[in-house]
Amino acid sequence: MANTAVADASVRPAYGSMSRDRRWALRWSYFFLVLFAIFFLMPPIYMLITSLKTSQEISAAGNPWWIYNPTLANYAELLTQNHYLIFFRNSAVVSVCVVAVTMLISVIAAFALARMKFWGSATLATGVFMTYLIPETLLFIPLFKMFAWVNDTFGIQLMNHWWTLIILYPTLTVPFCTWIMIGYFASIPKELDEAALIDGATWTQTLTKIFIPVALPGIIAATIFAFTVSWAQFLYPLAFTTSTTELVLPVGIITTLIKGDVFNWGQIMTGALLGAAPPLIIYAFLMDYYIAGLTAGATKG
């Protein structure tokens, strides 16, 4: 073995070791990539398999990785009966509204914090990020108190309404999105807004005609983040909504499909799988932008 290696090296001394190193590096990276792909794809594949089985087959002691009697009954049942479609609609409306509200606030806020140097703007920018560091679990008790106060003072009941979530979720999404956008706007050369300023643009025009188009990858990254957070949010809807018609997907699935100690696994898996589809589709379409957005933020530090 050693002899052949030496002979090989004497034939192509300059390139031999380089390409061999590279080949090995590639093999290792493929090995680990495949490992990780299997690791992370296992749960969704298991969900898919389970969703195509009948309850009897799920509880039967067969091979869990094989479907003996494939059926779409779970899908049909979920999409026709139950409240699944209501959950889905609630989730969709809440998420779209939250994304809209978040982006409206955070893009404008980030522009102001990044570009209009006013007294205390740096402190305020740090403050915005600090609020993101407070865990949501700490916040929902004070929020209960606030809702009670709103009810007492204005007579508006915020509890147990899906639209309350549109007010609640931005507290989670706005700080982080603002922070992302501050970083993104800060990476735009100062001369660009100065040029716009001299060209006669107002602050609003500079924002809409220069900053938003130039920072589009960052905005898309922030949008995806806001959408994912509000789509997957579990704690707030669990705490603040109770009626079946007011629930969103993550809470709806577990409250209606688990009855006592009976787990309707087939439908739970189906619901979760369908629920995971929208973010997946959005990611797939915006993947290129998302990666560009992430790396741009990364080099900025």
Added chain:
Amino acid sequence: MAQVTLRKIVKKYDEVLAVRGIDLDIVDKEFIVLVGPSGCGKSTTLRMIAGLEEISGGDIAIGGHVVNDVPPKDRDIAMVFQNYALYPHMNVYENMSFGLKLKKTPKDEIDRRVKQAAQILDITELLDRKPKQLSGGQRQRVAMGRAIVRDPKVFLFDEPLSNLDAKLRVQMRTEIKKVHQKVRTTTVYVTHDQIEAMTLADRVVVMNAGLIEQVGTPNELYHTPATKFVAGFIGSPAMNFIPCQLEQAAGALNLRLSDKLSFPVPADRTARYASHVGKANLVLGLRPEHIAETRRHAEANQHDFDMMIDVDEPMGMETMVYFTIAGADICGRVNPNAGATAGKVMKLRADLSNMHLIDDGTGKVL
């Protein structure tokens, strides 16, 4: 009509004075270059004219109107930035027309002006490209085009050529001069490159440490610098500075450079220098081209002396020779055929009719 007037302009950053009271009158259609080392306040001054920096004191007037509190867009100026600052998501046409669109100029008027500017700058075929598809020189042209289409009262250039490579810089320099000859707009141009300043300017403003050292045509600055700073800053290679003493010698004046070396002061300057006899801190300023090899006939005020050459640098057209007088490094320009060799003694000739006597204490040229 767009003269620009600066009156006692001051710029303070916290406690640091970046610009310390500048007075300057820029005439209509003039090409003014602000030049100086980095940190001298030239860019700050330009940005104050543009309205991108607030002024801490004084008045700026454009076309006779004080614009201290007028926002940049209402000053009717156009600026070309060092890094071009083209809008990356717009093509060249959109970049150039952006300002006009904001001003709600009619579409056919925009089209006419953009096409005309593109023609002046020779970028007509680039109009639908994006900035990232352009080379550095092309981007520079587009940035100028964006300024030209606005037909402003004043053009402001902030070191527009320093991002280009040496060859392109020379080319674009000529280009800028041509454009100015065509459009004849008052121009304020900032650079740290004295050659750029000399070649472009109608008048050059030399700045140092937040103050104006001297204002004048390129030739005035070169031949009659007012201060040691200007004398040393303008011209390449830089002027030689040799410590000296001024001595009285039988009705004439003598410049003593070292124990062995002294030159008589030109007769027409005796009266001017008479009061400085015996003063400390005097420096003789002499440009390298006024130290050459000796020739057969000496004209008035030319004096020969022998020097040991330390280094010779052949440049082709001429040869630079370096030597020391009383500890000061001196550079001379000699004919390549004069036989300058490092380590050998050479007969050189100083032309004192172009000398400058400088008081090193005040920095003033006497």
